Amino acid sequence: MTGLDPGVIDPGAVEDLISSDASLRRFLHGLPGVDQVGVEARSAALATRSVKTTAKARAIDLAVRMIDLTTLEGADTPGKVRSLCAKARRPDPADPTTPQVAAVCVYPDLVPVAVEALDGSPVQVASVATAFPAGRAALPVKLADTADAVAAGAHEVDMVIDRGAFLSGRYLHVYDEIRAVKDVCAGAHLKVILETGELATYDNVRRASWLAMLAGGDFIKTSTGKVSPAATLPVTLVMLEAVRDYREATGRQVGVKPAGGIRTTKDALRHLVQVGETAGEDWLDPRWFRLGASSLLNDLLMQRAKAASGRYSGPDYVSLD
Numbered sequence: 001m002t003g004l005d006p007g008v009i010d011p012g013a014v015e016d017l018i019s020s021d022a023s024l025r026r027f028l029h030g031l032p033g034v035d036q037v038g039v040e041a042r043s044a045a046l047a048t049r050s051v052k053t054t055a056k057a058r059a060i061d062l063a064v065r066m067i068d069l070t071t072l073e074g075a076d077t078p079g080k081v082r083s084l085c086a087k088a089r090r091p092d093p094a095d096p097t098t099p100q101v102a103a104v105c106v107y108p109d110l111v112p113v114a115v116e117a118l119d120g121s122p123v124q125v126a127s128v129a130t131a132f133p134a135g136r137a138a139l140p141v142k143l144a145d146t147a148d149a150v151a152a153g154a155h156e157v158d159m160v161i162d163r164g165a166f167l168s169g170r171y172l173h174v175y176d177e178i179r180a181v182k183d184v185c186a187g188a189h190l191k192v193i194l195e196t197g198e199l200a201t202y203d204n205v206r207r208a209s210w211l212a213m214l215a216g217g218d219f220i221k222t223s224t225g226k227v228s229p230a231a232t233l234p235v236t237l238v239m240l241e242a243v244r245d246y247r248e249a250t251g252r253q254v255g256v257k258p259a260g261g262i263r264t265t266k267d268a269l270r271h272l273v274q275v276g277e278t279a280g281e282d283w284l285d286p287r288w289f290r291l292g293a294s295s296l297l298n299d300l301l302m303q304r305a306k307a308a309s310g311r312y313s314g315p316d317y318v319s320l321d
Helices: 011-017 021-030 036-046 053-065 078-089 108-117 139-151 163-167 171-185 202-214 233-250 265-279 296-309
Strands: 067-070 103-106 124-128 156-160 189-193 219-221 255-257 291-293
Touching: 011 021, 021 171, 021 202, 036 233, 036 265, 053 067, 053 265, 053 296, 067 078, 067 296, 078 103, 078 108, 103 108, 103 156, 108 124, 108 139, 139 156, 139 171, 156 171, 163 171, 163 202, 171 189, 171 202, 202 219, 202 233, 219 233, 233 255, 233 265, 265 296, 291 296
Parallel strands: 067 103, 067 291, 103 124, 124 156, 156 189, 189 219, 219 255
Antiparallel strands: none
């Protein structure tokens, strides 16, 4: 917990916090430190929870609905994006009861392709921006990158923070960049990627989470998927504690998106257990929790088919992405 009473951080208080680098640093470094042994032990204990039968079937469907189906490769083509969008709309052509995924995430130049392919569907189009994945660009370039994605029809924008600025203690610089990107997003939801694999400590993960939320991020996201380690269970646990405490302090709910390295149904269910036990059931909804993944959907579909038929399907049951 942060030790803050509910409602203590109002807009006026935020203005005071961001009045200088020194005041923002005092606040972020005043957050309680993370007990590394404790968070890793709790995460490991939650990972042993078993989800079976009917509950498992419901959890698998929920995990499918939470997926941001992602392709972020230099070799991406319009054809690959259209194929991914078709899969997002109808993940299992043999079973029309299979839920659709939450979103398809692509590079900005392929947003128009995804928008066209998903027209008439509730599946959202997400786009990475701000010189993803390194974020090493001037602010005008980052803002233009974001504006292009939004103008092309992206419903959601996944930005990367300036990790160099954060790690050197220039917190106000990071805050100002997130705030500027948020303004350019207009009505699009902003997911702020912390790249936790480069932040080194759980304390930094907690501080970066609070910084992103104070700046107006709608989601905090672990990783780009380009750096190892990516979405670990202990890191996700720290971020879930942060959004829980932030809502208690401000009344505003923020989502969480672990991304990178989540490949199996077991991985997904472990994350869902953490959500329910740490942030609470309010976050067990695609509006507040997402799974950034590319190969995870295939395993969920195979496990879903197995639950229905009692046997595992062959590897050709699902399409290769």
